[in-house]
Amino acid sequence: MSAGTSAGAPQGAPVSTGSALGEPCLLLKLGEVVLKGRNREIFERRLQANIRAALREFDFTPDVRQRHGVIAVFLPAGTTVETADKVARRVADVPGLVWIHRAWRVAKTPEAVTKAALALVEGREEIQRKATFAVRSRRRDKRFPLRSNELDRLVGGEINDIYGLPVDLRDPELTVFIEVDRDEVFVFTDGIPGQGGLPVGMSGRALVLMSGGIDSPVAAYRMMRRGMRVDFLHFSGIPFTTSESIYKAYALVRALDRFQGRSRLWVVPFGKAQQSIKASGQDRLAVIAQRRLMLKTAEEVAHRIHAGALITGDSLGQVSSQTLQNITAQDNAVDLPILRPLIGMDKTEIMAEARRIGTLEISELPDEDCCTLLAPRRAETRAKIEDLKQIERRLDAEDLAVQLADSIQEYKLQE
Numbered sequence: 001m002s003a004g005t006s007a008g009a010p011q012g013a014p015v016s017t018g019s020a021l022g023e024p025c026l027l028l029k030l031g032e033v034v035l036k037g038r039n040r041e042i043f044e045r046r047l048q049a050n051i052r053a054a055l056r057e058f059d060f061t062p063d064v065r066q067r068h069g070v071i072a073v074f075l076p077a078g079t080t081v082e083t084a085d086k087v088a089r090r091v092a093d094v095p096g097l098v099w100i101h102r103a104w105r106v107a108k109t110p111e112a113v114t115k116a117a118l119a120l121v122e123g124r125e126e127i128q129r130k131a132t133f134a135v136r137s138r139r140r141d142k143r144f145p146l147r148s149n150e151l152d153r154l155v156g157g158e159i160n161d162i163y164g165l166p167v168d169l170r171d172p173e174l175t176v177f178i179e180v181d182r183d184e185v186f187v188f189t190d191g192i193p194g195q196g197g198l199p200v201g202m203s204g205r206a207l208v209l210m211s212g213g214i215d216s217p218v219a220a221y222r223m224m225r226r227g228m229r230v231d232f233l234h235f236s237g238i239p240f241t242t243s244e245s246i247y248k249a250y251a252l253v254r255a256l257d258r259f260q261g262r263s264r265l266w267v268v269p270f271g272k273a274q275q276s277i278k279a280s281g282q283d284r285l286a287v288i289a290q291r292r293l294m295l296k297t298a299e300e301v302a303h304r305i306h307a308g309a310l311i312t313g314d315s316l317g318q319v320s321s322q323t324l325q326n327i328t329a330q331d332n333a334v335d336l337p338i339l340r341p342l343i344g345m346d347k348t349e350i351m352a353e354a355r356r357i358g359t360l361e362i363s364e365l366p367d368e369d370c371c372t373l374l375a376p377r378r379a380e381t382r383a384k385i386e387d388l389k390q391i392e393r394r395l396d397a398e399d400l401a402v403q404l405a406d407s408i409q410e411y412k413l414q415e
């Protein structure tokens with residue numbers, strides 16, 4: 001869906017201040033933030049800061065303002081329609097928002113509102129085909145001289161008179177929205193859906209165990225959307241594999257960075273540790289033993305970066321390491337909580353989400369993952385914790401995890 005590109009002004013034309021349309025801006029609808037009680041202001045402030053940070057890539061500084069229950073982003077006079085749409089699409093990545101409207105800010109008079117609504121409708125393709133329409137007004141400021149239904153009738157009557165479009169209040173093809181605020185009125189038609197959820201930074205920090213696969217990027221996204229700031233840890237099979245899996249992890253982190261900014265990726269050279277596990281001779285337990293060592297290493301790194309939880313892309317029953325017994329055996333390896341946002345999702349649902357957030361294509365590229373080094377013919381589906389602890393005693397796993405955490409390398413994201 002477009003962010004309102006068909007709204008009146010031609011593509012490429014500057015949407016100048018003082019036109020019938022008013023001043024260009026975005027009107028952002030908040031998600032769950034509006035359900036917060038006394039903390040609401042803290043959530044709103046965080047959301048505004050995240051929006052400002054996301055918009056730093058533009059060569060102007062948009063004016064981000066809290067209005068009653070919504071956030072308005074005012075754009076400089078002369079902003080083109082394309083730029084306004086680009087800003088809208090960028091803002092749509094910021095968790096915490098449910099709807100992004102490219103709107104026009106007009107003076108608080110019925111005349112200015114009517115003029116803007118007519119200018120918005122003018123030139124739209126719906127006029128040619130005499131599509132149905134409706135006007136939906138909301139008054140957040142009750143001092144406006146007309147009630148919502150009176151404003152609907154006034155503006156709707158004008159559109160009907162001038163363009164001859166039929167009204168359909170139940171299921172209109174075109175809707176003109178009018179929102180009366182304390183200082184101004186916003187008029188708009190289309191919008192793009194936001195990510196929903198909560199502003200990143202409101203739910204603490206966590207460390208994602210990030211493979212090059214389909215699931216862990218989706219798990220990361222899901223937790224960012226619940227307000228977590230996440231860092232990424234990838235285990236590579238180096239020196240026994242190529243660097244392909246690292247490039248994939250890097251590309252995935254880059255793709256996910258637009259939801260939070262300032263993402264950090266660390267890579268653990270894990271090949272030698274895997275060989276030690278293999279040498280223990282417990283073929284069927286190797287995958288779970290390896291997963292426990294990954295978790296122990298991740299816990300050590302998490303302590304160092306002050307992360308309060310680990311995140312994995314496990315989904316119950318998807319592969320042998322994800323049976324209930326094996327998940328229990330993994331939880332037992334660490335004290336930090338392991339968050340598994342995909343635990344109840346089907347693979348098709350996870351893939352659909354990966355496609356939507358733009359990580360599926362990257363995940364599907366071929367690579368030589370470290371896990372291929374340890375692929376037993378038959379993996380244990382009911383790992384016993386005591387057996388795993390025995391392997392770990394031989395490996396001196398606690399010490400090994402600290403050494404592995406010492407060996408991590410940061411891969412900085414290019415601007």
Ligand SMILES: Nc1ncnc2c1ncn2[C@@H]1O[C@H](COP(=O)(O)OP(=O)(O)OP(=O)(O)O)[C@@H](O)[C@H]1O
Nearest residue numbers: 209210211213214215216233234235312313314321
């Ligand atoms: N090389 C790795 N580096 C970091 N984390 C990993 C790695 N391999 C697995 N994990 C973590 O363990 C979880 C389960 O991995 P597993 O390979 O069993 O399942 P998967 O369904 O293939 O997951 P994914 O699609 O995320 O690779 C992953 O989602 C990820 O969080």
